[in-house]
Amino acid sequence: DTGVSQNPRHKITKRGQNVTFRCDPISEHNRLYWYRQTLGQGPEFLTYFQNEAQLEKSRLLSDRFSAERPKGSFSTLEIQRTEQGDSAMYLCASSPAGFIEQYFGPGTRLTVT
C-alpha cells in the first residue's frame, strides 16, 4: 500500500490554458474525493466518486472544472481556461467502502501566471 498518489506535484501554467491533474487512490478504495485548498484556508470539497459514478458534482467551482473516473480506479480533474484565482493546492482523498476515514494524497500545487 503506497498511499494516494497525485501527479504532477507542481504545475505552472499561463492564464487561459487547460490543465489536468491525476489521482491514483489506494488500491481497492472505491470512494474518491477532490478538494481545493487555497492559502490560509481549509480544504474545500469539490466532487465525489463512488467507483466510476460521480455522485456529487454540484460543488465544482464553475463549469470550467470537470472530473472523471472512467474505470473506477484513477481519477482526473481538469480545469479549462485557467484563471489566476484557480491557483491553489488540489487534494485527492480516497476511502474504502464502509469506512469513513479519508486518506489524502500529497496534492498538486497549481500556479496560474
Add this chain to the structure above:
Amino acid sequence: ELKVEQNPLFLSMQEGKNYTIYCNYSTTSDRLYWYRQDPGKSLESLFVLLSNGAVKQEGRLMASLDTKARLSTLHITAAVHDLSATYFCAVDRGGADGLTFGKGTHLIIQP
C-alpha cells in the same frame, strides 16, 4: 449550510505548556475529524470521533467530541516543538458530501 469554526486561528506557545483548540460546527453530525498539516504538505489524519462523548488520545494530543454542544476540542499537553503545524477539524454529514473543514489553527511552539 454547514459551517465549521475553529479558534484560535493562530496560537504561539512555549514548550511545556498546555492548551486547547476549539472546533464548533453548525449542524448535527456524529463524525468529527482532526487533521494535521505541515507547511507545503498534505493532511495527516490524527483522530476520528464517531459518537457523543468520544475521547481519543495519542501522545500529547487528546481529542473529544460533544455532539449536543456541537463542539470538539483538541488538547495539547506539555507541548513540544515538533507539534508545530496547522491543525484542522472537519465534519462529515455523510452521504455524497465531502468533509467540511474549519480554517485551521496555526500552532507555533517555541523552545
